[in-house]
Amino acid sequence: MREWQAQDRPLLEVKNVTKRFGGVVANRNISLFVERGTIVGLIGPNGSGKTTLFNSIVGAHPIDEGEIWFDGREISRYRTAQIARMGLMRTFQQTHIFGKMTCIENMLISMPERRRQLRDLFSPGSRADRARAVDLLQFVGLYSKRHHLAGSLSFGQQKLLEFAMALMSEPKMLLLDEPTAGINPTLINGLVDRLRRTNAELGITLLVIEHNMRVIMNLAEYIYCLAHGELLAAGPPEEIRNDQRVIDAYLGAS
Amino acid sequence: MNRRLRHISALTALFAIGLVGPWLMPAYISQFAQLWLFIVLALSWDIMGGQTGYNSFGNIIYFGIGMYASAVAQVGVVWPVADYTAAKGGGTEFVFTAEQIYTGLALGIPLGGLLAMAAAIVFGALLLGMRGHYFAIATLGLAVAIAELAAGWDYIGAGSGMVTPTLPQEIEGPVLFYYLSLALAVLAILFYAWLYSTRFRLAINAIRDDEDKAEALGHHTTRNKMTAWAISALFTGMAGAIYGNLSGFIDPHDIAFNAEIGVWMILMAILGGKGTLWGPIIGAIVFFVSKELFWTYLLGWQRVALGLLIVIIVVFFPEGIMGWVRSRWPHLFAAPHLDGDEGNAAAAATDERKEAANA
Amino acid sequence: MQNLQLLLQAPVFNIQLLLDGMFIGAVFALAAFGMALVWGVMNIINVSQGEFVMLGGFITLMVVQAGLSPLLGIPVAAVVLFVLGWALYRGIIWRIVEADMFTSLLATFGVSIMLQQLMNEIFGADVRTVESGLGIWFLFDGMVTVTQIKVLAFVLSFVIGLALWLFLKTARLGQAIRATAQNARAARILGIDTDRVYAATYAINAALCGAAGALVVMAWSIHPYMGLPYTLRSFMIVIVAGLGNLAAVISAGLGLGVAEQFAGFILGAEFQLAFVFLLLVAVLVARQVMLARKRQYLK
Structure with missing residues (x-):
């Protein structure tokens, strides 16, 4: 197992986390960490507990054992909204967008809540905010749809919108749950490029669940692999690619 | 004509009609007063039901609380309330001077609103965590429970109710209450118009569309819901305070906590179009005018017709009048928006091209 | 609170209240069973439940x-x-099966207002009752009275509930209903006429309520505006007992009946x-607190 490279603690640190649903152990004793400014991948066959781990991290449900540290604080008892306000944001596998609002409105409502006062809520919102919203929509390629109702977009476009919304909220770290699933294959390269720019230009740390091996091997600098709720392997992409346990897990041999 | 201008001219026309209305049709002044109050009720239901997505069957609670609170305050500034209600019908010895009436109203109407708001904060803490139909049914249960409790409370006259202070000769009741109703309606409409122009509308619409997502974005969803409900209660309570005076007599089941008025609030908002500013206003006008025109011809069958009307509106016109207008003339709503980005519309075209290049 | 002392001093009153509570509670459970059926199969909370009883x-x-035996x-x-249930389904309800919960809530609320006002126009708002012709048992030296019709109501509620359970388990239509409840789309693909299943479900529910109403008018009394409390009682029972658990529905119904008698x-x-x-509000708040503790409504 690798050690932290930098002086300070990593941005996200998951320590010995266990999560049970009734008798089923969805995550058993999982430890991983993500350093500031990096892109880390999380892979594993269906039902290996990736999304459960995401849910545990963002406070969608309490964990049974272990600790989760983000940005210097233990957050496993925090509520979703509090964690989001600390700058840890996630996107969903099945998109969650505000269907009866336009794309622009979706963006404007995703502004970072942590810097907001109550009186900001009762103001019309500044021109600079709108400009930023438009810029980000342009960044994900939804500029021409900006006045359309979000609910009228295709699934892939909704995913892009959700991604743009996450960026709008200026997070320190983004957890992306299968960003390329349901996206038109011809657009995937563009998306990967955007994810990289997000990391490089905006300085946002990424933890990405992904099934598309080509994408994740390309994108991530370090990869964790889960199977049956346990951490199976961890390492740089080329190591994971050749790890017999990972291959077996994906082929269903283990 | 752009949207904003259209909006302002429509409001001006509405208020102008309100000001001169009583001179044109003096015989119907009390009905018009009611209409203004109904507009307030529909708008105040809609901020929860239409904008926040929390369909309340319980707004009638705030109507009743505001009504009773105001009546008690109006009586209380002059006479001991318990003696007053014990005398039923008020009794002849309980006389009010014009000055006492004005003081009472100036005190009672805001108090009615504030007390309703306080109640909303208490009930909100209990109920606003519920989603969907659980919230709807909990509010329905609470509304009936409170009506029953009011009917057992002697201080406010229990089941037999209480009369609002009798006006002295020199005050023309209907005219006074008409302008009070108008003033409240103008206040409410302008307030909601302003409120819906702020980010607060986006925040509560986000709750309506996907509350989990709003939470995941870090919104203070509970605080926002509570604010919306408190605003709704404030205006509903003040409308109740005036309505009680307009009616002259208050009782728990037929006036203050009248389940029928509770249903009308919802119906007016849906009829006009939920989740818009003008929907509830138009819905209230259409509903009220048709109710006044046809109700009397139905003899005893109005309430059967009310049931039928609910079914028809809900099943066949769930989008309401505004929804119909929107689908009929979409260009009226095509928002030449305020984002100030129209200049670089060319970027729209490059969007797709870049997309293809990336692929 | 004088009555509370009375209960402590004369324990026999407790027996009277307990029995009365259980008798009426069984009828509540019958209506609740119908509500659970419609809720589970059609995803509709039928607000006109109480009006069917009425x-x-x-x-x-x-x-x-008409001169016939009340039984x-x-x-x-x-x-x-x-x-009537079948007709209502064909006229109105089928349009709202797929709609969101609030639409169906409001639409069936409209139906309930229609029915209650219709009965008010026809029969007037008076409280009515029907003499069943059955006798009375006196227990504990006449301190506790038990009308036989209440016992009949109690027993029949059980029998009807059990019969319905057997029907759902074994009969062809019953199985179709359960299949539709689990997954309507899959049931349609397998050739089940879900529209007919919905109609039958709604009609069976109405019939259950009708039988309950007949028992209520003989053992207790009815009036046009009695419906809403019955609806909300059913709702409460279903929330506490969950959908599709007969034993839990019955115990929740009995418990509610007894609690109500003592409170009254x-x-x-x-x-x-x-x-x-x-109590309804309290039950909903309690449910909410329990859900919030688990904190896992996010998918």
Whole structure:
């Protein structure tokens, strides 16, 4: 197992986390960490507990054992909204967008809540905010749809919108749950490029669940692999690619 | 004509009609007063039901609380309330001077609103965590429970109710209450118009569309819901305070906590179009005018017709009048928006091209 | 609180209240069973549930006015309500099966207002009852009275509930209903006419309520505005017991009946309804607190 490279603690640190649903152990004793400014991948066959781990991290449900540290604080008892306000944001596998609002409105409502006062809520919102919203929509390629109702977009476009919304909220770290699933294959390269720019230009740390091996091997600098709720392997992409346990897990041999 | 201008001219026309209305049709002044109050009720239901997505069957609670609170305050500034209600019908010895009436109203109407708001904060803490139909049914249960409790409370006259202070000769009741109703309606409409122009509308619409997502974005969803409900209660309570005076007599089941008025609030908002500013206003006008025109011809069958009307509106016109207008003339709503980005519309075209290049 | 002391001093009153509570509770459970069926299969909370009970009572009243035995009212009410339920489904309900919950809530609320006002126009707002012709048992030296019709109501509620359970388990239509409840789309693909299943479900529910209403008018009393409390009681029972658990529905129904009798006796009859509604709110709040503790409604 690798050690932290930098002086300070990593941005996200998951320590010995266990999560049970009734008798089923969805995550058993999982430890991983993500350093500031990096892109880390999380892979594993269906039902290996990736999304459960995401849910545990963002406070969608309490964990049974272990600790989760983000940005210097233990957050496993925090509520979703509090964690989001600390700058840890996630996107969903099945998109969650505000269907009866336009794309622009979706963006404007995703502004970072942590810097907001109550009186900001009762103001019309500044021109600079709108400009930023438009810029980000342009960044994900939804500029021409900006006045359309979000609910009228295709699934892939909704995913892009959700991604743009996450960026709008200026997070320190983004957890992306299968960003390329349901996206038109011809657009995937563009998306990967955007994810990289997000990391490089905006300085946002990424933890990405992904099934598309080509994408994740390309994108991530370090990869964790889960199977049956346990951490199976961890390492740089080329190591994971050749790890017999990972291959077996994906082929269903283990 | 752009949207904003259209909006302002429509409001001006509405208020102008309100000001001169009583001179044109003096015989119907009390009905018009009611209409203004109904507009307030529909708008105040809609901020929860239409904008926040929390369909309340319980707004009638705030109507009743505001009504009773105001009546008690109006009586209380002059006479001991318990003696007053014990005398039923008020009794002849309980006389009010014009000055006492004005003081009472100036005190009672805001108090009615504030007390309703306080109640909303208490009930909100209990109920606003519920989603969907659980919230709807909990509010329905609470509304009936409170009506029953009011009917057992002697201080406010229990089941037999209480009369609002009798006006002295020199005050023309209907005219006074008409302008009070108008003033409240103008206040409410302008307030909601302003409120819906702020980010607060986006925040509560986000709750309506996907509350989990709003939470995941870090919104203070509970605080926002509570604010919306408190605003709704404030205006509903003040409308109740005036309505009680307009009616002259208050009782728990037929006036203050009248389940029928509770249903009308919802119906007016849906009829006009939920989740818009003008929907509830138009819905209230259409509903009220048709109710006044046809109700009397139905003899005893109005309430059967009310049931039928609910079914028809809900099943066949769930989008309401505004929804119909929107689908009929979409260009009226095509928002030449305020984002100030129209200049670089060319970027729209490059969007797709870049997309293809990336692929 | 004088009545509370009375209960402590004369324990035999407790028995009276307990029995009365259980008798009426069984009828609550019957209506709740119907609500759970419609809720589970069609995803509709039927607000006109209480009005179906009320209609069952008035139909029995008509049977008696026609000179027939009141006990005949039970099957007649069930059959008439079955037909009415079917007709309501064909006229209105089928349009809202797919709609969101609030639409169906409001639409069935409209139906309930229609029915209650219709009965008010026809029969007037008076409280009505029907003499069943059965006798009374006196227990504990006449300190506790048990009318035989209440016992019959209790037993019949059980029998009907059990029969419905057997029907759902074994009969072809019953199985189709359960399949539709689990996954309507899959059921349609397998060739089940879900529209007919919905119609039958709604009609069976109405029939259950009709039978309950016939028992209510004989053992207790009815009036046009009695519906809403019955609806909310059913709702409360279903929330506590969950969908599709017969034993839990019955125990929740009995428990509610007993609690209500004691509350009515201790607080005074005028606060009995207030108690029911506040209990509903309390149950919902308690459910909410438990859900919030688990904190896992995010998918």
